[in-house]
Amino acid sequence: MKIAVSATESTLSTPIDSRFGRAKQFLIVDTDSNALAVLPNTQNLNAAQGAGIQAAQNVVNAGVQAVITGNCGPKAFRVLKAAGIAIYHCSDRSAGDAIKAILSGTLQPAESANAESHWS
Amino acid sequence: MVQTDPFVLAVASGKGGTGKTTLSVALAQVAGAPLYDCDVEEPNAHLFVRPQWQDKQDVTRRVPLIETELCTGCGACTELCQFNALIIVGHKAMVFEELCHSCGGCRRVCPTQAIHETDVTIGSVSLGLSAKLTLVQGCMAIGQVMAPPLIRATRNYHHNVPPAKLAILDCPPGTSCPMITAVRGSDFVLLVTEPTPFGLNDLQLAVETVRQLQLPFAVAINRADSGDRRVHDYCQREGIEVVIEIPELRHVAEAYSRGETLLEALPQQRQLLQNWLHQLCPGGLA
Amino acid sequence: MKELVIISGKGGTGKTSLTAAFCHLAKQAVFADCDVDAADLHLILNPDIRRSETFVSGHEARIRPQDCTGCGTCRELCAFEAVAPATAPEGREIFHIDPFACEGCKVCVQFCPQQAIDFSPAECGQWYRSETRFGSMVHARLHIGAENSGKLVSLVREQARLVAQEQAANWLLVDGPPGIGCPVIASITGATAVLIVTEPTLSGQHDFERVAQLCRHFGIPAFLCVNKWDINPEQSETLSRCATENDVTVLGRIPYDPVFTTAQLQVQAVTEYAANETAKAIRQLWRQLQQQLASQPDQGKRPKGD
Known part of the structure; x- marks a missing residue:
């Protein structure tokens, strides 16, 4: 399974970036091969509008099946859902620990967005 | 307001908190003219008018609706859309209404006619009556960001507004889109300011704006004796008429804090406002 | 570095004058004027523009x-x-x-x-990096009629953060825009805290409730300062109660005082110009803010909620 984690640094021990649309980057982890790739999110950091949507689309294009992030707004949530991606809300541990929690089934996918829309 | 084509006086300011609403309400009271609260993000005139609401109409705008069976996910719409309001996910277009500016481009460019239009509510326009005043208020729904279409709807509302020769618009502050939408097409703009460096700076921006829009205008100075003469000097230098000056009085500030109107706090202002309105728009006073 | 954003909902409540006073009082601070539609902070800080860029x-x-x-x-x-x-x-x-x-x-x-x-x-505008007598400043000017989507606000804040990081500053003080729309949201997301400056009027109350809700939406600690509290003590009380109900911490209040205008005319911050009761109240407010924010984590040391 390929998983995208919003992260502040490029290693698995880094804390999860609680922002989705304006996350610094996404770590793309292939849990079968243990391959780790970094998907930068820099252009979105400065986008005034639709940052969540663009980030979601980038993540969809990366071909992941799951996303781990702290807060996911309704617009990004809609995009990820439409693409059949499971969303896990989590911000209290490292990226690596969150992936382990998904694989062991202790972290459940979210039913809905947990952040308010930015009205933008 | 279209049916009798009244003289439209827009009351605006570069800076917020200069007394734009206070003055708009007083002018409407003096003239017996309908007041249009176009400051749709923070409509506050009703706090002073305290009207009985008579009528409320939702204001909508058109946004795209995708007929998924027809959508091939070709991306023509996403390529045209300048506002990131459409994306393709799973080979189908998806719409984000909040970002849409209702330009209609996606519907026209779609090669399979998969895009229709639907209405979303962006706010409401309400009609309120108090003993002597008609208030038309635009109010943006929380979570909406497109003020201009709602401002246009507020300005153009005329259902059950008694015919009048003069109409007063309370405009949004600033010099960006919402302010321009409100003052455009008015017959005269009254710019409200304060005699302070902040007031002067923001007045200069507002003057530049109305000059570019080629609208006739004059200045009102609120708390006229609180600062210095720089605003007066600027107006004189630029050949701008200062038509109204309201003194700085603590009891006026106190009255305002309780939601009392300027005319209640300073009854002697009535005659001054009346004289100016009479000059501006002879026959405009009810 | 702690980032404090000063907002007001309604315009004309003394937000910029207070921000200028904090700029005077703060040690090792960087300033950002995010009120790009009607920027006024420069009228007190008198910046020397070092760099000017076009905003497209x-x-x-x-x-x-x-x-x-x-x-x-x-x-x-x-x-x-x-x-x-x-x-x-x-x-x-x-x-x-x-x-x-x-x-x-x-x-x-x-x-x-x-x-x-x-x-x-x-x-759509210009943005500037400047030096002032109190520290470095980033500010901007939106062109007339341009859409204030929040993008320029985000840019100003981002640049100010970079400056603050370069200088290892203790504070980033942000003069926020009025209202509750996109520009305000762009100026507060991810900040350490927000100070809401309100006046005790019906309009002030009305707009306060809206900005308080906004801060809660984004989970940003919010503080209230009532300016000109004595023009309507009763309304000031109502505001304080309303603040508590909205999880907003009530800090000091400031009396109605023409010194705000006089200081402005002298191109000085109130605390720079005067040492009267009002100036003391502002100094006290700044001390309270420092204490309150001391317990908040520094920017950059935690993932920011956005």
């Missing part, structure tokens, strides 16, 4: 008169009433786009049968 956002449609045949397709399709008749130099009836009304949707460009409409990036 969106596009603007412009008809080339020589290529326009006057068919009117653009006028028919424009949803913003931005197309008006014009006369070409040689007397032909053509069309013209009003840059104030154009929203840059590209529909006319796309459908013009002659492809006679240019679509170039729109210059």
Whole structure:
């Protein structure tokens, strides 16, 4: 399974970036091969509008099946859902620990967005 | 307001908190003219008018609706859309209404006619009556960001507004889109300011704006004796008429804090406002 | 580094004057004026502009008169009433786009049968990096009629953060925009805390509730300062109660005092100009804020909620 984690640094021990649309980057982890790739999110950091949507689309294009992030707004949530991606809300541990929690089934996918829309 | 084509006086300011609403309400009271609260993000005139609401109409705008069976996910719409309001996910277009500016481009460019239009509510326009005043208020729904279409709807509302020769618009502050939408097409703009460096700076921006829009205008100075003469000097230098000056009085500030109107706090202002309105728009006073 | 954003909901409550006083009082601070539509902080801080950049956002449609045949397709399709008749130099009836009304949707460009409409990036403002007597400052000016989508606000904040990081500053003080729309959201997301400056009036109360809700939405600790509290003590009480109900911590209040205007006329912060009760109240407020924020984690040391 390929998983995208919003992260502040490029290693698995880094804390999860609680922002989705304006996350610094996404770590793309292939849990079968243990391959780790970094998907930068820099252009979105400065986008005034639709940052969540663009980030979601980038993540969809990366071909992941799951996303781990702290807060996911309704617009990004809609995009990820439409693409059949499971969303896990989590911000209290490292990226690596969150992936382990998904694989062991202790972290459940979210039913809905947990952040308010930015009205933008 | 279209049916009798009244003289439209827009009351605006570069800076917020200069007394734009206070003055708009007083002018409407003096003239017996309908007041249009176009400051749709923070409509506050009703706090002073305290009207009985008579009528409320939702204001909508058109946004795209995708007929998924027809959508091939070709991306023509996403390529045209300048506002990131459409994306393709799973080979189908998806719409984000909040970002849409209702330009209609996606519907026209779609090669399979998969895009229709639907209405979303962006706010409401309400009609309120108090003993002597008609208030038309635009109010943006929380979570909406497109003020201009709602401002246009507020300005153009005329259902059950008694015919009048003069109409007063309370405009949004600033010099960006919402302010321009409100003052455009008015017959005269009254710019409200304060005699302070902040007031002067923001007045200069507002003057530049109305000059570019080629609208006739004059200045009102609120708390006229609180600062210095720089605003007066600027107006004189630029050949701008200062038509109204309201003194700085603590009891006026106190009255305002309780939601009392300027005319209640300073009854002697009535005659001054009346004289100016009479000059501006002879026959405009009810 | 701690980032404090000062907002007010309604304009004219003394937000910028208070921000200027904090700029005076804060040690090792960087300042950002995010009220890009009616920027005033520079009138007190008197910045020396060191760098000026153009802010480009969106596009603007412009008809080339020589290529326009006057068919009117653009006028028919424009949803913003931005197309008006014009006369070409040689007397032909053509069309013209009003840059104030154009929203840059590209529909006319796309459908013009002659492809006679240019679509170039729109210059929407300027932003500046400056030095002041209190520290470095980032500020901006939005062009007249430009859309204040929050993008310039985000840019100013981002640049100010970079400056603050370079200087290892203790504080980033942000003068926020009025209202509750996009610019405000762009100025507060991810900040350490927000100070809401309100006056005890019905309008002030009305707008306070809206900004307090906004802060709660984004989970940003919010504090209230009532300015001119004594013009309506009763309303000030109501405001404080309302603040508590909205999880906003009530800090000091400041009396109605013409010194705000006098200091402004002297191009000085209130605390710089005066040592009276009002100035003391502001110093006290700043101490309270420092204490309150001491327990908040520093920027950059935790993932920011956004």
